[in-house]
Amino acid sequence: MLKINRRKFVANTVSSGAGLVLGSRLMGLTHKEEIFSDAGEKKRNLMQEVLKYRKIDTHAHVDEGSYRPEVNLDFADRLGIEKLMISDFIRPHTEGTPDDFRARNNFVIKCIKERPDRFIGTVVLNPKYGKASLEEIDRCRDAGMIGLGELYNQVKINDPLYYPIIEKCIDINWNIMMHSAIGYSRVALNLHEPENISLPEDFADVARRYPEAMFQFAHIGGGIDWENACKILKDVPNVFVETSGSNNEANMIDFAMKYIGEDRLVFGCDYSFYQGVGQIFSAKLTDIQRKKIFFENISKRLKKGGKDVD
Numbered sequence: 001m002l003k004i005n006r007r008k009f010v011a012n013t014v015s016s017g018a019g020l021v022l023g024s025r026l027m028g029l030t031h032k033e034e035i036f037s038d039a040g041e042k043k044r045n046l047m048q049e050v051l052k053y054r055k056i057d058t059h060a061h062v063d064e065g066s067y068r069p070e071v072n073l074d075f076a077d078r079l080g081i082e083k084l085m086i087s088d089f090i091r092p093h094t095e096g097t098p099d100d101f102r103a104r105n106n107f108v109i110k111c112i113k114e115r116p117d118r119f120i121g122t123v124v125l126n127p128k129y130g131k132a133s134l135e136e137i138d139r140c141r142d143a144g145m146i147g148l149g150e151l152y153n154q155v156k157i158n159d160p161l162y163y164p165i166i167e168k169c170i171d172i173n174w175n176i177m178m179h180s181a182i183g184y185s186r187v188a189l190n191l192h193e194p195e196n197i198s199l200p201e202d203f204a205d206v207a208r209r210y211p212e213a214m215f216q217f218a219h220i221g222g223g224i225d226w227e228n229a230c231k232i233l234k235d236v237p238n239v240f241v242e243t244s245g246s247n248n249e250a251n252m253i254d255f256a257m258k259y260i261g262e263d264r265l266v267f268g269c270d271y272s273f274y275q276g277v278g279q280i281f282s283a284k285l286t287d288i289q290r291k292k293i294f295f296e297n298i299s300k301r302l303k304k305g306g307k308d309v310d
Contacts, residue, residue, distance in 0.1 A: 046281075049281070050079060050080055050277060050281065051079075051080040052080075053080065053290055053291060053294045053295065054080075054082050054291075054294065054295040055079070055080055055081045055082055055083075055267060055277075055294040055295055056081070056082060056083045056084070056085065056120075056267070056294070056295055056298050056299065056302075056309065057076065057081050057083070057084040057085065057267065057268055057269050057273075057276070058085050058177070058216065058242055058244075058266045058267060058268040058298050059085065059149075059150065059177065059218060059219065059242055059244045059268030059269060059270045060072055060084035060085060060086045060087075060268075060269060060270070060271070061086060061087060061088065061089060061150070061270075061271060062086045062087075062088055062107065062108060062111050062119075063088045063104075063107060064107065067088075067271065069086075069111050069114075069115070069119070072084055072086070073115070073118060075269075075273040076118070076273075078273075079273060079274070079277050081269075081273075081277075082118075082295075082309075083117075083118055083119070083120055083309060084118060084119055084120065085120045085121075085122050085147065085149070085177075085298075086108055086111060086112075086119050086120065086121060086122065087104075087108060087121075087122045087123070087124050087149055087150050088104035088105070088107050088108055088124065089104070089124055089150045089151075089152050089179070090104065090124050090126060090152045090154065091152070092152055092153055092194060093194060094154075095126075095154070096126035096128070096152070096154045097126070097129070098126075098129050098132040098133075098136070101124050101125050101126055101133075101136065102136060104124050105121075105123055105124060105136065105139075105140050105145070108121045108122070108123075108140075108145065109121060109140065109143045109144070109145065112143075112144055112145065113144070116144070120146060120147075120302070120307065120309075121140070121143075121144060121145035121146065122145060122146070122147040122148060122149040122150070122175075122177065123136060123137060123140045123145050123147070123148050123149075124148075124149075124150070124151065124152070125137070125148070125151070125165070126154045126155065127154075127155050127159070127161040127162045127164075127165050128154060128155060128161060130161065130164060130165075133165055134164060134165065134168060137165070137168055137169075137172075137174075141172065146174065146175075146302065146305050146306065146307045147174045147175040147176070147177065147302070147305065148165070148169060148174060148175070148176045148177065148178075149175070149176065149177025149178065149216065149218075150177055150178065150179050150218060151176070151177065151178040151179065152178075152179050153179060153193070153194040153196050153197045153198070154194075154196060155196055156196050156197075156198050156202050157176075157178050157198040157202050157203055157206050157215075158198070158202040158203075158205045158206035158209070159196075162206070166206070166210050166213050167210075169213060169214075170210065170212045170213050172305060173214070173304040173305040173306070174214070174305050175214045175215075175216055175240075175298075175301050175302070175305065176213060176214060176215050176216065177215075177216035177218055177242070178198055178203070178215070178216070178217070178218060179197075179198065179218050179219075180197070180198055180199065180200065180203070180217060180218055180219065180222065180224055180229070181193050181197045181198075181199055181222075181223075181224050182222050182223040182224060183223045183224055183225060190223070200217065200224075200228065200229040200232040200233055201232055203215060203217050203232075203233060203236070203239055204232050204233060204235075204236045204239070207236040207238050207239045208236060210238075211238055212238070213238060214238060214240070214301055214304070215238060215239045215240065216239070216240045216241075216242055216266065217229065217233060217239055217240065217241050217242060218242055218244070218268070218270070219242060219243075219244040219245035219268065219270050220241060220242070220243060220244075220245065220252065220256060221243060221244055221245025221246065221247050221248045221249075221252060221270075221272070221275070221276075221279070222244070222245035222246075222247060222270070223245065223247045226249070226252055226255070226256070227255060229241070230255060230256050230258075230259040230260055231259055233259075233260065234259045234260065237264065239264070240264050240265070240266050240297065240298070240301070241256060241260045241264055241265055241266070242265075242266050242267075242268040243256070243265060243266070243267055243268055243276065243279065243280070243293070244267075244268030244269050244270035244272060244276050245270055245272060245275075246270075246272040246275055248272075248275045248278075248279045250282075252279065253265075253279055253280065253282070253283035253285070254283050254284055257283070257285070257289070262285075262288075262289045262292050262293065263292060263297060264297070265292075265293045265297065266293060266297050266298045267280060267293050267294045267295075267298075280293060280294065
């Protein structure tokens with residue numbers, strides 16, 4: 001078996017359905033590099049396959065430290081990600097004051113003004129400060145932002161404090177993307193999570209209260225019990241389920257397809273760029289299904305809010 005460093009993207013198309021050898025092994029492969037599968041199948045140009053799909057990363061972050069805009073674009077260029085929905089999220093275990101979320105949104109506004117062709121800005125806020133949050137939606141909308149996210153854990157998504165914000169988003173057809181819990185393992189909730197972390201049950205609850213609203217459940221690959229999440233969200237059609245995260249277990253996308261379906265899954269990376277793209281190719285998906293997950297599902301939702309990415 002070939003030895004591969006973390007800057008190679010290797011095919012493994014054996015009948016077990018393992019698909020691609022994922023994660024960090026994708027890193028650094030250029031369009032022209034060609035590789036062989038472990039099963040000795042004929043030479044394939046996998047990057048040509050990757051790059052043929054239009055992609056919108058529905059879960060990306062920017063700031064002046066860990067999530068620099070130029071780093072986002074470098075990854076996106078390599079993987080054919082056309083646009084990224086960006087936020088500078090309010091950090092966990094912080095108060096999330098209006099001064100804090102305005103400053104974070106200001107940085108996103110700067111990014112979308114510098115690269116309107118690549119970045120789609122989404123708004124962070126804290127409903128504990130209801131008036132300031134509603135005013136922030138108006139301010140950021142005027143600046144070209146569209147949608148909320150990544151909302152964090154200062155307040156649960158189904159808390160009544162969120163109701164006026166959700167109702168405003170219904171009026172302007174905005175997508176609402178929120179963080180969910182991360183586990184020590186797939187089935188154990190991380191005990192260091194804040195008390196107000198939103199769980200799949202909370203998304204289902206608020207989505208049923210507001211069937212007109214458009215919710216996005218963040219990162220089933222983030223460490224949560226993704227099987228449980230998909231089962232809980234199965235019958236709430238206004239919740240999109242997003243695929244990002246670094247804990248990409250085998251069969252996760254196929255399982256989500258069974259319970260959520262091809263019309264409600266959306267592609268995201270959350271800075272796990274190679275895993276995010278690779279897992280879509282390792283899943284048993286048709287060409288039409290990949291197109292929906294990578295681009296079409298979120299494109300239709302953004303278009304409702306006035307952002308035509310076609």
